[in-house]
Amino acid sequence: MRIFETPLYPYERSPDQDAPAPARHPVVVVGAGPAGLAAAIDLARRDIPVVLLDENDRVSYGSRAICFAKRALEIFDRLGCGDEIVDHGVTWSRGKVFFRDRRIYGFDLLAEEGHRRPAFINLQQYRLEELLVRRLRDLQSEGRPVELRGGSRVTKVVPDDSGVLLTVETPDGPYRLEAEWVVACDGAGSTVRRELGLEFAGRVFEDNFLIADVTMKADFPTERWFWFDPPFNRGQSALLHKQPEGLWRIDLQLGPGVDSEEEQRPENIAPRLRQMLGDDVEFELEWISVYTFQCARIDRFRHGRVLFAGDAAHQVSPFGARGANSGLQDVDNLVWKLERVLDGRSPDSLLDSYDAERVPAADENILNSTRSTDFITPKSATSRLFRDAVLNLAETQPMARPLVNSGRLSLPHVVLDSPLQSPDTDGLPARTRPGSPAVDAPVDDGWLLARLGDRFQLLAVGIDVPDDEPGLEVVGLPARRHPLLDERYLGGAPGALYLLRPDQHVAARFTDYDPERIAAALRRSSAQETDDS
């Protein structure tokens, strides 16, 4: 039995089902996909009791996401499962681009040095979810307050001022639950979204894509191959990507209005794959499916006590691997805020900043994936003319290669305009400006991000500061010992102070020590103060 057919969290009857009145929980997370699992893990680590509900009892069915970007891996590090995930994944840096029957160029994405994690790994989504379930189980056995209830489908959602009443359908019939806060991670077809009557507005792409996972008998280079208009898939595109465990992902664009049953028949697929891989490559089909997609989002991600994350909030095309990666960043942004609101350290308005920060991130993802889609599938004769011009030039002219867009890999969103941010200080490097996730760097025998943790902290490079600000830990490092740290955090400055949020994003930075300004920035970044003082 394959992992995605194996029940991992079978339905069990919960005492809540026999309670006379709906049991009340601080947080209920709906949906145990990558976003929901990460949310439950992050909450549990912070000792916030959380119930995670999923209609299913197993990982994501079949083959979906495979590419997880550096920021997602850094989030997994914070959640305590980065090593397991990275160890299971494969990395690659080389690729080839084909146009019609020609190989037009090869590339090597030489990754920047001085980061603990690679720019991305390839790992099957079902494997990722399995590892996240394992992490959640470990937390449970440490006594952390997390429950994963399989076979539990949310069917009704009724919010009021003090909580949200959920109806949960189970094999034993329905029961009701009350949540102070609901995190809706129930995917693109979100029931919670429908129950709240929210519109999922955007652009539907008519295209169908066929996914085939194959194992190959012979050696095959660990490279990403992308074809525009290949002979075996005329007028369309194709992608070949490496997965762990000897698996390869093949993605064939089919175009609109196809008979998806017919397309999925192995006898129709095999000849095409033979053309694609070459006659001498023996392969075996492991998985076949057809998918379509849309680029859409809800208008706001916070609706009172219901917070939407992942595909439930926004959906993008798969080009650029932005779906799961952005859902994980949603959770990263949300959970510490929920913690502070729940324990009364911050007002409820802190959660409005989730919306203010993640809606622009979703728009950025939608913009990028729409641009990729428009390049891959030109929508007009002129658009095709320029697309083909770029591809023809790319064969001999390096200038055209950056314009070739077969998906732009997910990079972390830099929040440009957030109520939590303080104005920047001049003279420091652009890449660590307020709104950016802290950039990793080697320090002593380890890594900067591993030193940061997930509370508010003051990273002090080359400036001595007393560790006496309540609610703020100081991480002090010398200047001029770690060249990459200096380059990324000081630029030309002799020293700098960085106020980092619990999600390791820069909230403010200074070149001298002024306890009052630091305290003000801390109040602002935890929404304890919203004026401009």
Place this chain on the structure above:
Amino acid sequence: MTRLRTEPNIPDGDGFYQELLELHQGRSKEESDAINARLILLLANHIGDREVLRGAMKAAADAGL
């Protein structure tokens, strides 16, 4: 920020124009269109200044109206 240069700037304009026509001599409409698209991309890359490129796009669109 540089603005699009709109005063004459090409030495021997007639010579340039002749070369441009010769480039398309004897080609099908399809070939010519493809060459023009590649030409635009090469020139745009050479210019590299988004402000100038935007100015050129606008001037090109407006002139036909």
